Amino acid sequence: MNLPDYLALALFSVCWLAFAWVTGQKKVLPRVSLTQAMGEWRRHWIMNSLYRDLKMIDTQIMAGLQNGTAFFASTSIFAIGGCFALLGATQEVDAVFRDLPLLSHGGRSAFELKVCGLTAIFGYSFFKFGWSYRLFNYCTILFGSMPMAERARQAPEAARAAAERVIRVNILAAANFNAGLRAIFLSIGYLGWFAGPYVFMLTTLFVFFVLLRRQFFSDARRVVLADVIERSDSPSESGVFKPDPIGHHEDSL
Structure with missing residues (x-):
């Protein structure tokens, strides 16, 4: 470990924190991120479910979200196992790195330290995916307690309060899922340290x-925000994204 190593590690940490900050739940840039836009579409989905009694589609969506989270949690466990296997073969890998040209080889101790850092990243992603899976489970239970369409029409305020609970838990679960997925993506950049x-x-x-391009300049974002961009006077929207025609909420993302 020398000064360039510490600088590279600091850059990695800054990029991680900066990306989490600009794409998080709170709007910190004039340009809306894809994650923030999808948070509003989650709100739109849950509010629409108040006005239909047949909620099989909604439960299928909930199951799909849980299954995707469980898949990535299992992937993180396999990645952690691969890191421990790599630690067990340190001597063989060290011999390979010594023979490769144009590579900065810091020795066996530095290699083990880097593998431990990679293991910590995958451990972080597993805890995020695990907590996201638990929150999606809670969200399913809360969704089951929402009133049917007739009762929602009779008591709209209580129905909206119940839907709001589901929305908040769903957005929290998505935030933890995104944090775990972000760790996996950034681990690709971490591999360059070797x-x-x-x-x-x-x-x-x-x-x-x-x-950043996927969050702010991708085709997926343009599709999600297509109706907002068409209503805007300028190509880059600066207002708060609110797709919900049923009810507006002051604390929208």
Whole structure:
């Protein structure tokens, strides 16, 4: 470990925190991120479910969200196991790195330290996916307690309060899922550290800008915000995204 290694690690941490901040639940930039827009579409979905009694579609969506979270949680466990297997083969890997040209090799101790860092990243992602799965489970229970369409019409305020609970838990579950997925994406940039600190910086910046493009300049974002952009006077919307025609909420993302 030398100064470039510490600088590369600091850059990795800054990129991680900055990306989480600009794409989080609170709007900190004039341009709405894809994650924030999808948070509003979650609200739109739950509010619409108040006015239909047949909720099989909604339960299928909930099951799909849970299954996707469980898949990535299992993937994180396998990745952690692969890291421990890599630690067990440190001597063989160290011999391979010594023979490779144009690579900055810091020795066996540095390699083990880097693998431990990679293990910590996958451990973080597993805890995020695990908590997201639990929150989606809670969200399903809360969704089951929502009133039927007739009762929602008779007591709209109570129905909206019940829907709001489901919305908030669903958005929290999605935030934890996104945090775990972000860790997996950034672990690709972390792999550059094994080739040296300067490669680590390049791969970190590459992954960081790819993720930023997906959040703020991707085709998926344009599709999600198509109706908002068409209603806007300028190509880049600056207002708060509210797709819900049923009811507006002051605390929208």
